[in-house]
Amino acid sequence: ERFDYARVLIATSSLEVLNVVDTLLVDGVLCEVKMLEERGFNIGEDACLFEEAQEV
Numbered sequence: 001e002r003f004d005y006a007r008v009l010i011a012t013s014s015l016e017v018l019n020v021v022d023t024l025l026v027d028g029v030l031c032e033v034k035m036l037e038e039r040g041f042n043i044g045e046d047a048c049l050f051e052e053a054q055e056v
Helices: none
Strands: 019-026 029-036
Antiparallel strands (some): 019 029
């Protein structure tokens, strides 16, 4: 089965908006990959940086 789109969550220290196209080698095949940042969070408030509250 082939996926044309995938969503991944990454954290970077850069404040610049990510919007790049690069060629990656995947299983011996060169694939063009476009990475672009969704702007759903304010700068400094990335969802992946929040710690979950632990219940006592």
